[in-house]
Amino acid sequence: MSNKLIGFWYFCFLNQTIMHISFWEQNTFFNNIDFAIIGSGFVGLSSAIEIKNKYPKAKVVVLERGFLPTGASTKNAGFACFGSPTEILDDLTKMTEQEVFLTVEKRWKGLLNLRALLGDDNLGFQQYGSCELFTANDEQVYQETQEQLHKLNNFLTPIFKQAVFKNEADKILKFGFQNIKHCISNPFEGQIDTGKTMQSLLALAQQKGIQVISGVEVKELTTLNGKVNIQLKDYSITANKVIIATNGFAKQLLPHLDVEPARAQVLITEPIEGLKLKGTFHYEQGYYYFRNVGNRVLLGGGRNLAFNTENTTDIALTELVQNKLDELLKTVILPHHKDVKVAMRWAGIMGVGEKKTTLVKEIEPNIYCAVRMGGMGVAIGSLIGKEVAELV
Secondary structure (H helix, E strand, O other), X not given: OOHHHHHHHHHHHHOHHHHHOOHXXXXXXXXXXXXXXXXOOHHHHHHHHHHHHHOOOOOEEEEEOOOOOOOOOOOOOOEEOOOOHXXXXXXXXXOOHHHHHHHHHHHHHHHHHHHHXXXXXXXXXXXXXXXXXEEHHHHXXXXXXXXXXHXXXXXXHHHHOOOOOEEOOHHHHHOOOOOEEEEEEEOOOEEOOHHHHHHHHHHHHHHOOOEEEEOOOEEEEEEEOOEEEEEEOOXXXXXXXXXXXXXXXXXXXXXXXXOEEEEEEEEEEOOOOOOOOOOEEEEOOOOEEEEEEOOEEEEEEOHHHOHHHHOOOOOOOOHHHHHHHHHHHHHHHOOOOOOOOEEEEEEEEEEEOOOOXXXXXXXXXXXXXXXXXXXXXHHHHHHHHHHHHHHO
16 A cells, blocks of 8 residues: 555544545535434424424424434333322422422323324324222321322312322232232323334424434534534534433533433333233332233333432443342232243433423523423423423
8 A cells, every 4th residue: 555545544544523424414414403402202303393393494403322212212111191199199298289280280281292293093002091009018108198089189180170099909809919909090091102102203203304313422512603513423513503302311411400310120021821911000109110011011110229329321220120120020910920031121211300390491592401301201201392392
């Protein structure tokens, strides 16, 4: 190889930033961006769709660092829920009644908005209802909840126009539970097919001309001359306005933001012959949750076993949590199915805070955030996307 050719390749090596993006890529994908949304999950895609509805001629680009949404939008359990009785009662000890009411109302309206946006068939939506379960060890918690149930139903009636929660002990035998003593049911909650929902959101975004670019990690945002500079790994682009919709990963771009990552670990079984379960189920103030997926059982939770360990962006599994999920599966959920095998295990990252209110605001001129879904991204994601779109 000649010295000139060696020199050329050495020049290319030292200037990888120049070589990574072609004129065509720059001109087609990264020029004249009106709105850049960071994160292609429920909130990111919903905000992009709402913006495109308002400004059909605007160039809207969604940047995603993974090949699929990195946080929780394609890793969640697919619960179309707004909170179990114990969870809502616990929230009332930490938040004002008005804050809790508005939070539940937003979750319910968010579910209705998602269903209107995509349609139940495209969501794989099934409204089987839900149950909160209590063991003999939870007797005191159950009694305290039972004493507050009438008050809680009255509190929520303005939203649902009827009582939400009631005792249904007969469902314990119906679903084949063991070691469960009490059951409080809720007819309004349901379940979705998470993968189908994300496919439908992506299809709608692409139909509207929104560019979704995967494998692009944003390192830093700065404002200059009324525009936002978006620093990528080895390249920078500009946009008129930027929305950060990375939820549990938001602190990587906004370190002072009041949102913490929260890892959720999940497993799903192989198909189970004769499975009785149908619906969504809450256990221990919602820290454990499970549902049927056809004739499989999906079970998740356990971050209350070690909050410090689980407040992380590390998408990994831990022996502590997985062992607990296995134990619940065998002793409580499927006691009559001794040969149940786990097909898959995975984890996702949520965004939480001291309060379960969302953060939708302008951080700096032309830089906005829509984060802190509090583990309810399915319920409120599309509505928060709409909210931040109206804000920008």
